[in-house]
Amino acid sequence: MINKKTNTLLALIFTIVIAIFTSLAARADGMVVDKVYHPYVVANEQSFEWRLMSSQTSAENVLAQRIGYGQSLLEDLAVEFFIIGERDETGDFKLQATEIEARWMLTEQGQYWADWGVLFEFEKQRNSDRYEATTGLIFEKEFNKNSLTLNFFAIREWGNDIQNEWELEFRAQYRYRYLPELQPSIEFYTGEDFVGLGPGFMGVHRFEGQKQLKWEAGFITEVSHKGKNHTLRFAVEYEF
Amino acid sequence: MQPQRNLQASLIYSTLSQLFCAIVFIASIWSQYAYAKNKVYYLTIKDHIFTPSTLAIPANVKVKIIIENKDNVAEEFDSFDLNREKVIFAGKKSTIYVGPLPAGTYEYFGEFHPNTARGKIIVVEETP
Known part of the structure; x- marks a missing residue:
């Protein structure tokens, strides 16, 4: 955990970096709709996670799934390993990539005006020379039973089989913590030429000890282009 | 029409980016001074x-x-x-x-x- 001055300095540095990256935007290659990350880490926690993203346009149907194992290494640091499968252009579903992800909780929940975290990801495509590194800021602010979560990610893609470029993604979720099992939300995603908006929900069911099952889903519609472009996202996470 | 749509998306994206930057900046300052000792x-x-x-x-x-x-x-x-x-x-x-x-x-x-x-x-x- 960091102190107040370092926290502020770090946030300001990110502000400047994000502002610089804004001018470096390029065309997005991947699926923008994925998951809105929260900045919190709980100590001594392990998890298995399954995510599904199904995107439909009038021209194609893209399906991506990922399975991950995660563990908190410190009170404020968690890592997760993923294997990612995607349906390719021939319609076959294949193992496509592996990824390591780290979340660092910068501030104690509720200590400051808002809660902050940082995400780091590194992804390697399996059968091609393509790499992707992501870093960005996670923000969450509580208003009584409501939570506003914002993610701003800068992504660098490189390799012999891909054009080297910077990409940017912004994700937002406004959630009402109605019941543990049902927390409806509105989600918003942008990634260069994609702007999507739609309803979602998340929930949690607790078993004994640290064991709990979390689920979340969203149905996101592209709003800046004409034509069909919907994405269904779904995730289940078992924590223990 | 495609370039126009991309321009529209870029404008929305750019506005959001700037809004996010503004939130980060204001929150950073606010967190320093907003609360007295708890x-x-x-x-x-x-x-x-x-x-x-x-x-x-x-x-x-x-x-x-x-x-x-x-x-x-x-x-x-x-x-x-x-x-x-x-x-x-x-x-x-x-x-x-x-x-x-x-x-x-x-x-x-x-x-x-x-x-x-x-x-x-x-x-x-x-x-x-």
């Missing part, structure tokens, strides 16, 4: 029981609660009402921040011993 309250875990089991705190202010775990096993403070989840290691102290909250009753429990480790935080309006 009032401190204490909870103890002993024999898998929170003491006091009912803690009264003032409404509409942020407070700091220091939880001391006197047991020789860890406990996890968990509350959906308060939106907090925190592991308190054996023989250690840990801090949570709650509020500003409206008046009401907020329940919490210890995830590892939910039958005995239960408590309430009563948020009360302070009379001037």
Whole structure:
């Protein structure tokens, strides 16, 4: 955990970096709709996670799934390993990539005006020379039973089989913590030429000890282009 | 039409980026000066029981609660009402921040011993 001055300095540095990256935007290659990350880490926690993203346009149907194992290494640091499968252009579903992800909780929940975290990801495509590194800021602010979560990610893609470029993604979720099992939300995603908006929900069911099952889903519609472009996202996470 | 659509998306994206930057900047400054020193309250875990089991705190202010775990096993403070989840290691102290909250009753429990480790935080309006 960091102190107040370092926290502020770090946030300001990110502000400047994000502002610089804004001018470096390029065309997005991947699926923008994925998951809105929260900045919190709980100590001594392990998890298995399954995510599904199904995107439909009038021209194609893209399906991506990922399975991950995660563990908190410190009170404020968690890592997760993923294997990612995607349906390719021939319609076959294949193992496509592996990824390591780290979340660092910068501030104690509720200590400051808002809660902050940082995400780091590194992804390697399996059968091609393509790499992707992501870093960005996670923000969450509580208003009584409501939570506003914002993610701003800068992504660098490189390799012999891909054009080297910077990409940017912004994700937002406004959630009402109605019941543990049902927390409806509105989600918003942008990634260069994609702007999507739609309803979602998340929930949690607790078993004994640290064991709990979390689920979340969203149905996101592209709003800046004409034509069909919907994405269904779904995730289940078992924590223990 | 495609370039025009991309331009529209880029404009929305750019506006959002700038909005986000503004939020980050304002929040950074605000977090330095917004709050005076938080009032401190204490909870103890002993024999898998929170003491006091009912803690009264003032409404509409942020407070700091220091939880001391006197047991020789860890406990996890968990509350959906308060939106907090925190592991308190054996023989250690840990801090949570709650509020500003409206008046009401907020329940919490210890995830590892939910039958005995239960408590309430009563948020009360302070009379001037």
